Amino acid sequence: MVAGGAIKRGWIPEWLPKEAINIHESYNLDTSELAFSFELPISEPLKLKVPCADVSGAPKSRIRLPNFTSHSQNENAIKLCDGYYLYQSSKTIFVWRN
Numbered sequence: 591m592v593a594g595g596a597i598k599r600g601w602i603p604e605w606l607p608k609e610a611i612n613i614h615e616s617y618n619l620d621t622s623e624l625a626f627s628f629e630l631p632i633s634e635p636l637k638l639k640v641p642c643a644d645v646s647g648a649p650k651s652r653i654r655l656p657n658f659t660s661h662s663q664n665e666n667a668i669k670l671c672d673g674y675y676l677y678q679s680s681k682t683i684f685v686w687r688n
Contacts, residue, residue, distance in 0.1 A: 596615065601615070601617065601624055602615070602626060603640075603671075603672055603674055603685075604639075605638050605639045605640045605671070605672060606628065607628075607630060607634070607636070607637070607638070609630055609631055609634045610628040610629070610630060611628065611629050611630070611631065612627075612628060612629045612682075613626060613627070613628045614626060614627045614628075614655055614656060616653045616654070616655055617653070618652075618653060621688075622687075623651075623652060623653055623686070623687065623688050624653065624686065624687050625651050625653035625654075625655050625658075625684070625685065625686040625687075626655070626684075626685050626686075627655050627656075627657075627658060627682055627683060627684045627685070628682070628683055628685075629681050629682050629683070630681070630683070632681070636678060636683060638671055640671050640672040641671070641672075642669040642670065642671040642672075642676065643669060643670050644668075644669055645668050645669060645670045645675065648668040648670065648675050649675070649688050651675070651684070651686035651688065652688060653686060655684060657679075657682065658677075658679070658682075658684045671685075673687060674686065674687050675687065
C-alpha cells in the first residue's frame with residue numbers, strides 16, 4: 591500500500607496502523623468514493639493517531655467489501671475519524687469515504 595502510493599495519493603489515510611494486515615481496497619474513481627478494510631493482530635488494539643467522534647446518521651458506504659454491506663453497519667458504532675467513517679466488526683475494521 592505504501593509502495594503503491596495509495597497513502598501519498600490520499601486514497602488511504604496516513605493514520606492506517608502500521609500493524610494492519612489483510613487490507614482490502616475498493617474505489618470508484620468517477621466519484622472519489624473509497625472503502626477499505628483491514629485487520630489487526632489479536633494482541634493489537636485499534637489506536638489511531640487522529641481524534642474520532644461517534645456519529646449518528648452516518649452515510650452508508652456505497653462501495654462493497656467482502657463481509658461488509660449496508661445491512662452490517664450498526665449506526666451506533668460508527669465513528670468519524672479525520673473525514674473517514676470507521677466501523678469495527680469483531681477483528682475487521684471497515685473504513686469508507688463517500
